[in-house]
Amino acid sequence: MLACARAVQAVRSGRSLSDALAATPAPLRAATQAISFHVMRRLGLATEIKSLLVKRTPPNPLFDALLQVSLALLDTAMEASLPDAPANTSQEPVYAVHTVVNQAVRAAEMPAMRPYKGLLNAALRRFTRERPGILTQARRNPVAKWNYPLWWIKRLERAYPDQWQALLQAGDRPGPMTLRVNTRRASVHEMIERLAEAGIQSEPIGEAGLVLAHARPVHEIPGFDEGWWSVQDAAAQQAAVLLRPFDGALVLDACSAPGGKAAHVLERARVGLLALDNDAGRLERVQQNLDRLGLQADEVRLQCADAAESSAWWDGRPFDLVLADVPCTASGVVRRHPDIRWLRREADIARTAALQQKIIAALWKTVKPGGRLLYATCSIFPQEGEQQAQRFLDMHPDAERLPAPGQILPLPDAGGRALYDGFFYALFAKRA
Incomplete structure (x- = not known):
């Protein structure tokens, strides 16, 4: 105690x-x-x-x-x-x-x-x-x-007048443990069978996800050291699916650490990938994850740099696909990190929104005509989600918004389970 x-x-x-x-x-x-x-x-x-x-x-x-x-x-x-x-x-x-x-x-x-x-x-x-x-x-x-802090309660009440109480309650329930199968090494069906042999009950979600009936340490789950899977929430797993990587594409993961989304992109297609992060220590985790999953290759490059300062790292070659999983308040993952609510201050929302705007404006310059940028945050505050997406469209007339989930809320389904963290996605194509 x-x-x-x-x-x-x-x-x-x-x-x-x-x-x-x-x-x-x-x-x-x-x-x-x-x-x-x-x-x-x-x-x-x-x-x-x-x-x-x-x-x-x-x-x-x-x-x-x-x-x-x-x-x-x-x-x-x-x-x-x-x-x-x-x-x-x-x-x-x-x-x-x-x-x-x-x-x-x-x-x-x-x-x-x-x-x-x-x-x-x-x-x-x-x-x-x-x-x-x-x-x-x-x-x-x-x-x-x-x-929750009073400002947090009031902001959710304004943003979601019919759902704010359910959102606050959902944040107090631990989220499920969800795996993402590395389909380069195993199929979802093979992983379900291997888990069942170890007495671990699971069910599929999305294209490569498995929700475990009960969470447990990773080394107690078969296939971790062999790189068969990673831990990743079902909402976060949608990033690589929405980006739709294709063989030969040049891809930028602009705020990469700890590397889950970069790994998922590499699991789905053979691409040239640049993974950026401004924290050298966290970038080492990206390397470790790629090594464990067997995804490191000559066409994967890791670089410690500030995504908002493209002149310091961009060589001028435009990217086919850019993933902008930008810094945010992390209000959508409070069920997994319950200290977030007590660490954040209301002023943080404006600060992160300003940083997000700076980052995606810089990244948009690196997208080739006809290419796509996926904006993502693990937030449920509209200032970091839909309002940011609308502001981006207003400032970039060469951007076309493509179908994407928008705001994902961590609310229970008909069975009473909240299978997704809070997340926001907006997908943009650059007009040729």
Whole structure:
């Protein structure tokens, strides 16, 4: 629990949960990640409950984070102990009430927090006695009710007046584990059979996707080391399909890391590919992924460069196909990265939209007449999606918009499952 409190404290100070977990000792990392994700999805409520129980929080950030972690877990534990509680099908951690209280108090034994151990114990035991009334009062605050920043809630309500509540709720449910079969090495049918032999249930989605019934570590799934598949959400798998790569095409993947979409392009056709990214460390992951999948060849080139500064990397040869999976707020993948909602600020939307506009304007110059550019973001904010696409058309009279999904929302289907992350796609052809 103390490792989780440190992770939560890191997020509250502006660090990503991924970075915080990387600093967690390896034996604790998996459990810490599971608990931290759970807490991130309930942090608004835990923060409001804390303010009701403790009027003056001690000036110790780690204690404050421990109290929030404890309250989030305790509320879940008490809900699960109710006679009519639904079965836990989310694979999120649920502990017994006494376990949460005991582990929290034990975590407060460290010297820096020992003076506040009694306060922690009293707050948790009061919550166990008065939970219904405290919850009623806490949930009057929209941030506590929905577990998102208020600005995020209001923006979704304006953009999706009939769906905003469902979108907020969907972001609190872990997404499924989806694989993309490397069809250069195996067929979808072969992969289904191999998974079944290992006792892993899966079902096809899209052209090369498989949704697993239950997530598990990649090395427990057959075929990873052999390069038979990659982990990639079904929405992200649409990029290479929409781009329609063909043998001999010259392709640019402008914001490539970690390389999933570049690999998918190479799995579909034998192309000349330039993969750009402005982060050398992340570009190494592209290389590693291509090597594992057996896709590295002379016609694949990786380059560390800023996509918006084409004069620094473009040799003047126009591309047949350009994939612009541009930086964004990542609001569409919050179910997989629940810390995003607490790390983002409302002003980030305008900043990323301005950067996106700069990048795609630069990339459009590199597209050959008759070529295509696919604009993609893992966002559900219209400023980074449809509004950006319309602005691009207004500024580029030589662009023709082609059929593409537009905004994909991470909402449950008729069976109650949300199989897609939030994504936006717009496809443009350059008039000859």
